[in-house]
Amino acid sequence: MGTSRNRSILEPKARSLCVRAGLCAGLALLAAGQQPAAEPPAAQVTDARIDRIDEEEPGAWLAYGRGYRQHRFSPLTQVNRDTVEDLGLVWMRRLDVRHRLQSSPIVVDGVIYYTDSWSVVSAVDADTGETIWTFDPETRRRYARWSCCGGPINRGVAVYKGRVYTATFDARLVAIDAATGQQVWDVDTADYPSRVPYTISGAPLAAAGKVFIGNSGSEWDHRGYVTAYDAETGEKEWRFFTVPGDPSKPFEHPELELAAETWNGEWWKLGGGGTVWNSITYDSDLHTVYVGVGNGTPWSREIRSPGGGDNLFLSSIVALHPDTGRMKWYYQTTPGDNWDYTATQDIVLADLVVDGIERKVVMQAPKNGFFYVLDRRDGELLRAYPYGAMNWATHVDMETGRPVENPDAVWEEKPQWMLPGNIGSHNWEPMAFDARSGLMYIPTHDVAFFFALPEDYAETGVYSPRERTMNLGVASGRYRAKLIEEAPPRPESKGFLKAFDPLTGETVWKVRNKSAQIGGVLATAGGLVFQGDGSGTFSAYDSDTGELLWDFDSYGSIIAPPVTYRIGNTQYVAVIVGAAFAYYDTGKMLVFSLGGDAELPVPPERDRAIPEQPAMSASVEELDQGGKLYHQFCASCHGYSARGYRNADLRIMSRAIHDSFQDVVRGGLLVDLGMDSFAEDLDETETELIRQYIISRANIDREAAETR
C-alpha cells in the first residue's frame, strides 16, 4: 500500500529535530508544563522517572523490563487487535555479528540504545533509525571461548542519570556518557581468582545510585557473586558471594556462615557455581534488590557436595539491601540442585490480592518448572504451581516450601531423560505480565536432557575434573550415546507461549511455537502479545484468546524480547533478530509501525548439503581420540557429533578451510569472529585428529542423507 512511509529502509529520513539538538528531555518537560533546564543533558533517567513510567511516560521503555517491576507491558494502544494487520516494517539496522542476539533495547527521550553480542552499544534515533553514536568497548574476542553455550551473548544496557552502562563478555562494566558516547569509566568485575576467566551475559541494573552486575558460566568452575558499583564513580561498594568459598579462609560476609552449613566435601575447588547471570530486580517500594542465583558446579550434587545438603544459595532468589549488600531473606527454589535448575530467570514485582490479603509479591518461573509467588517483604511462599512438563518432582510442599522429588526419577541410579532438561521449562527469555488481568505470558519449552553420571565416576566413585573445559559432572561422549541408545526414546521437544494465572496455576491458553527455541515476550494494552521464535517468525496474538492475529518472517532466528515505544503519534515495535543458520546474513534490528511498508531484503540461502570430503587417514582408535578431543574443546559451539548448530557447521567447511585448519584452530586466524586459538590445549597432531573425526562424521551423515 503506498502510504507516506513508502521509502527505502536503507535511507532513513533525517533525524528528528529534538534528538539532533539534544532537546528531547526539555520538550518533555515543556509538555508536562515545567521549565526546561538550559541545555538538558541526555537520558536523565532517575529512580523516580522509572517508577512513574506508566503514569508519565507511556511511550518510553526506560529499563530492561520497561520499568523496575519488569512487567514488559506497555500501555500503548495504537497497535491493537483491530489495527495490527496493518503493522509493517519501517526501518532496520544491521548488527555486524552472526552470534545469538538477546539484547533488550531501551528507549529514552527518542533514542533507542541496544547492544550486540560483543557489547558494542548503539544509540539510534528511535524514529528514523539514524545513528547518533556507537561505542565499542573492545571486548576481548578470545573470551568467546569461555561461553557456556556457543559464543558471546549480551542482553542490553542500563540507562541512568545521563549514562549508559554496558557489561562486556570479558567481564567489565563500562559507563558511557549518554549524550556523546564517550567512555566515563571502565571497571574489571572479575577481580576474584578463577580457574578460567569470568564472563558476563546479563544486562546491568541501575538503581538507587548504583549499578548491579553478576557474572556467567557456572559450568566453568566459577564461584558466583553480584557486585554493586557507585553509578557515578564506578567505585566498588559491596559484593555478595552466592556460595561459600574455601573453608580454611574467613567468610567474606556473615550470610556465608549459614550457607556453609549446607555444603559438604570440597566444592570450593571447582567454585561451586551459583553465578548471577541474568536477573537482578530493584524494588523501590521496599528498597530491595532481588538477585536470581544460578545452578551448581558440577551439575551432579553427589559429585559437588557428597553427603548431601541444600547448597545455599544455589537456585535461590536472594533479597539484598541495595546500600549494604546485606541479605534480607532468601528462598531456594531447588534445594540441592542436581539438574542445572537455575533461578536466574526474570523476577517480576506486583501487588496482588492473595487469599483476600493484599500482598507485595515477587514472581518467577525458574528453570525447574514451578511458578513461584512469594511475599516480597519476607520471602513467604504463597503459590508454586507447575507451568511446564516435569518428571523430576511431583509438587511443592506448601508447608516446607520444598519441591517433592520424584522417587522414580533418580538419574544417578537410573540414567534417563529428565524434564525439564538443563535448559529449563523457561530460560532467560523474559515473560510479560498484564496487571489488569493478572495473567503472565510465559515463553516455555519442554526439552528433555539425558542425565547420567560420568563413566569414570560411575566406575570408581572418583571424579576427575578437566582443565580448561566445562565440568558438568554428567556422562558425555560415546558412553553417553550408548546409555541413550538403551533408554526409552527422547520426549519430543516443543516450545510454547502460555497465558498463565500465577494464583490458580491455570494455563488460560497456550500456543505452540514453530520451534522449540522461543523468544522473549511483550504484552500491550492493545490486547496483544508479541513473541518471536527460532524459526524467525515474529507473531502477535490476542492476549485474551491466544489467536494469531499477525506474523512476519524475519529470515532469522528470534530469541530476544521485543519492545514497543511511541515517538510523536507513532507507536513502534522493535525486535532484534539473530542470523539464521540457513542464510548468509548477519543479525539485525527490525522496527515496525502501522502502515510500514519497507521491504526486508531476503538473504541468500546457504547450501547446507555436506560436500564430498577430503581423504581420511586415521585409524579407528585415532578417530576415537579425535572425537574425544572434539567433544572436549569444540562441541559446545560446533555441535555434538559435529552436527553444527550455532556456529559454523564443520561438516560443510570448504577445502580452503581444511587446508588452513591448523591456522584456524591453533593460529587464531578467525579470532575476530569469536573462534579462539586452541594452541595451548592442542598440539598439531591432536588438531589433525579432530579434523579426521570431522571428516568421518561428515561421511556418515552424507551417506545417510543420500540413502534417505
Ligand code: HEC
Ligand atoms: C566458543 C565457541 C567456539 C568453540 C569452542 C570453537 N569454535 Fe570454531 N568457530 C567459532 C566461531 C564463532 C567461528 C566463526 C565462524 C562462524 O560462526 O561463522 C568458528 C569457526 C571455525 C572454523 C572455520 C569454519 C568455516 O567453515 O569457516 C573451524 C575450522 C573451526 N571453527 C574449528 C574449531 C575446532 C576444531 C574447535 C575445537 C578445537 C572449535 N572450532 C571450537 C566458535 C567456536
